[in-house]
Amino acid sequence: MKLKYTRYETCKFCGNNFLLTHGSRKFCPPVKNYDGIHHNHNCKTAFNNLKGKAKRDKTKLIADLQYQNWFGLNQLFTNNNIIVREADLRLAGIHLESFIITQTSGTTNEEVKCYIEYGLIKLNENKFKIIKHGLQF
């Protein structure tokens, strides 16, 4: 009997070679639990689970950082255009470099670094103005 498929592919997850049984397989065929000891193994599922975990870890890191910035600004904000020192921003746990976007104020043409609904405008070497803008979540 002639084998229909004679090409081997390298598994994207474990690096083992496997016989390609149809055109686009990137992972070993799933291994069924056959001896009551070993668990089923599926390289495609394992790969996608790791990919999903990496994404969740990254998005959590970003969300935590943005929340920390928002929380600190929310603590310091008492009224619009309040002036704070850079040291106070840092003490409040704000990572100044981790803003979401930069906008230009329509009225004063100043650069505004945005942290969710708060914005920071740098006035001089160590003073910032906190504004609250329209972006709400």
Ligand SMILES: [Zn+2]
């Ligand atoms: Zn594999």
